[in-house]
Amino acid sequence: MTGPAEDTKSQLTLLSSKLLHQHQAVEAALNRHVFVWKEIEEKSQKRSSGISKTPRSHIVQVSEIVGIHKVENEDHTKSKWDQKKTLQFSQLFPNAFTVFYVKRTKNHQWRCNEATFSCSSAELCEQWIQVTREQLSLLTNRPKRLLVYINPFGGKRRGKRIYEEKVAPVFQQAGISADVIVTERANHARDHLTTEANLQQYDGVVCVGGDGMFSEILHGLVARTQNDNKVDQNRPGAELKPCMLRIGIIPAGSTDCICFATVGTNDPVTSALHIIIGDSQPMDVCSVHHNDVFLRYSVSLLGYGFYGDVLADSEKKRWLGPARYDLSGVKAFLCHNYYKGTVSFLPAEDNLGHPRDKMQSDEETVICGKFIAINAANMSCACPRSPKGLSPSAHLADGTADLILVRKCSRLDFFRHLLRHTNTDDQFDHSFVEVHRVKKFHFEPLDPQPLLLENQSELPKKPGFCPMGSAQTTCIPSAAHSSWNCDGEILHHAAIQKNVILKNFFLDDKDESAKLSTDN
Ligand SMILES: CCCCCCCCCCCCC/C=C/[C@@H](O)[C@H](COP(=O)(O)O)NC(=O)CCCCC
Ligand SMILES: Nc1ncnc2c1ncn2[C@@H]1O[C@H](COP(=O)(O)OP(=O)(O)O)[C@@H](O)[C@H]1O
Numbered sequence: 001m002t003g004p005a006e007d008t009k010s011q012l013t014l015l016s017s018k019l020l021h022q023h024q025a026v027e028a029a030l031n032r033h034v035f036v037w038k039e040i041e042e043k044s045q046k047r048s049s050g051i052s053k054t055p056r057s058h059i060v061q062v063s064e065i066v067g068i069h070k071v072e073n074e075d076h077t078k079s080k081w082d083q084k085k086t087l088q089f090s091q092l093f094p095n096a097f098t099v100f101y102v103k104r105t106k107n108h109q110w111r112c113n114e115a116t117f118s119c120s121s122a123e124l125c126e127q128w129i130q131v132t133r134e135q136l137s138l139l140t141n142r143p144k145r146l147l148v149y150i151n152p153f154g155g156k157r158r159g160k161r162i163y164e165e166k167v168a169p170v171f172q173q174a175g176i177s178a179d180v181i182v183t184e185r186a187n188h189a190r191d192h193l194t195t196e197a198n199l200q201q202y203d204g205v206v207c208v209g210g211d212g213m214f215s216e217i218l219h220g221l222v223a224r225t226q227n228d229n230k231v232d233q234n235r236p237g238a239e240l241k242p243c244m245l246r247i248g249i250i251p252a253g254s255t256d257c258i259c260f261a262t263v264g265t266n267d268p269v270t271s272a273l274h275i276i277i278g279d280s281q282p283m284d285v286c287s288v289h290h291n292d293v294f295l296r297y298s299v300s301l302l303g304y305g306f307y308g309d310v311l312a313d314s315e316k317k318r319w320l321g322p323a324r325y326d327l328s329g330v331k332a333f334l335c336h337n338y339y340k341g342t343v344s345f346l347p348a349e350d351n352l353g354h355p356r357d358k359m360q361s362d363e364e365t366v367i368c369g370k371f372i373a374i375n376a377a378n379m380s381c382a383c384p385r386s387p388k389g390l391s392p393s394a395h396l397a398d399g400t401a402d403l404i405l406v407r408k409c410s411r412l413d414f415f416r417h418l419l420r421h422t423n424t425d426d427q428f429d430h431s432f433v434e435v436h437r438v439k440k441f442h443f444e445p446l447d448p449q450p451l452l453l454e455n456q457s458e459l460p461k462k463p464g465f466c467p468m469g470s471a472q473t474t475c476i477p478s479a480a481h482s483s484w485n486c487d488g489e490i491l492h493h494a495a496i497q498k499n500v501i502l503k504n505f506f507l508d509d510k511d512e513s514a515k516l517s518t519d520n
């Protein structure tokens with residue numbers, strides 16, 4: 001909150017002068033919050049044309065200024081054609097500066113716009129640059145030094161190019177320095193963060209990849225913070241220490257649901273701009289355990305049955321890129337497997353804003369049945385395939401997850417349910433679907449699962465073990481158990497407990513960078 005004195009101070013004009021913008025005289029002014037420029041209608045112009053036009057004015061929030069730079073004779077970052085234009089311009093107007101700023105376009109997409117102004121003297125030009133930079137340096141939530149991890153094999157394998165062509169140039173305009181590591185193997189980023197990286201030199205970590213890559217970085221940062229503070233994250237009930245670094249996501253994976261659900265779009269430039277201006281968005285992180293042994297953290301979807309089967313099959317088709325999910329999705333749909341088991345959960349106390357829960361109490365609720373899918377959504381899980389997500393009203397950072405139970409139903413009914421994820425119809429409005437807002441849940445398959453070895457990548461295929469379901473004879477042979485899809489990574493332990501443990505994990509506002517707050 002600011003008082004009247006503070007308000008007046010913040011509205012004080014820091015700099016104001018007559019400048020030239022696009023061959024038009026403008027009155028430009030800067031205060032602590034905004035940079036404005038307004039066309040000046042010259043009297044002679046008005047008289048000669050006889051028409052009085054309303055002078056146009058522009059306003060840019062200081063918090064959304066990416067950077068300000070002098071127009072130089074040479075700019076090697078530009079194309080040959082642009083370099084020639086810049087040279088001509090700087091010869092005509094030697095004392096010019098360019099302001100780069102955020103421009104909101106449609107569908108939550110942001111672009112970096114630029115406006116160039118010519119000054120009457122070199123001193124005035126320097127003054128504009130210096131005063132504006134001083135204001136930007138007061139914005140303490142902005143990162144200056146970033147550690148960037150690129151997964152070169154995520155999504156369509158374009159991570160490196162996306163970073164170099166779309167992100168690095170905007171970071172440079174913002175004066176951000178970045179140390180870039182292109183990963184060489186799975187878990188490279190996680191291990192580097194856990195044991196090697198000198199985190200003190202950075203203001204944030206950037207992940208270029210999909211949800212799997214985000215998950216690696218999250219695991220690395222959480223593990224490193226616990227190690228540094230001598231906390232054993234594997235100890236049941238361990239009180240975790242919050243991480244001091246935020247994570248920014250540049251979407252370059254296959255689903256990128258963590259980015260889409262928080263920013264509203266999967267667009268690398270939009271994400272880069274959110275990171276630059278220091279946006280942050282808290283989010284929940286759940287811990288997943290098997291027999292009280294910690295397995296993984298989850299931030300988006302933890303899904304058993306349908307989404308577990310889709311993922312397990314899709315991993316064999318990685319060469320197809322993101323299209324692997326479509327093929328495996330059709331396959332899992334045709335298989336129409338269901339799994340018997342018991343789900344127990346602790347409902348969230350505050351049920352405000354929840355669309356369908358009827359029976360809420362503080363006691364544990366137990367549901368036995370045959371399930372096609374058991375999905376726990378920590379966030380909406382919106383993505384381009386499902387723009388409103390698995391659970392459209394799931395909240396970010398409220399310490400709860402939405403538990404969606406899809407019971408055994410006909411193929412046609414399941415198809416109707418799936419289809420509703422792609423349109424505006426309510427996907428929960430089916431007799432075989434229920435949704436609960438929960439603080440924790442537990443799943444126990446009906447038949448005990450054979451003992452799994454650590455890091456086992458394939459389920460043991462026992463003769464006579466086949467999925468229950470109408471298509472079992474024509475379907476891929478698998479086990480009576482599905483596996484868990486944990487943010488796109490496979491967990492083979494069927495029985496799990498999940499706790500929403502860390503309440504305030506930050507991801508950039510309507511978007512990306514993440515950190516743990518001190519009050520989880
Ligand atoms: C008849 C039309 C049916 C269309 C059904 C669409 C339903 C889509 C729901 C999507 C939920 C996505 C939840 C996101 C999970 C991601 O964390 C995970 C990993 O992401 P990434 O590492 O970036 O690849 N993605 C998936 O598990 C893919 C699920 C695709 C299911 C078709
Ligand atoms: N250099 C690498 N080589 C192989 N796998 C990697 C590499 N870097 C990261 N990974 C792993 O790739 C997997 C998929 O990454 P992700 O970014 O989620 O892409 P996608 O969205 O396409 O699944 C993750 O499990 C991650 O740990």
Ligand SMILES: [Ca+2]
Pocket residue numbers: 210211212213253254487488489
């Ligand atoms: Ca993945």
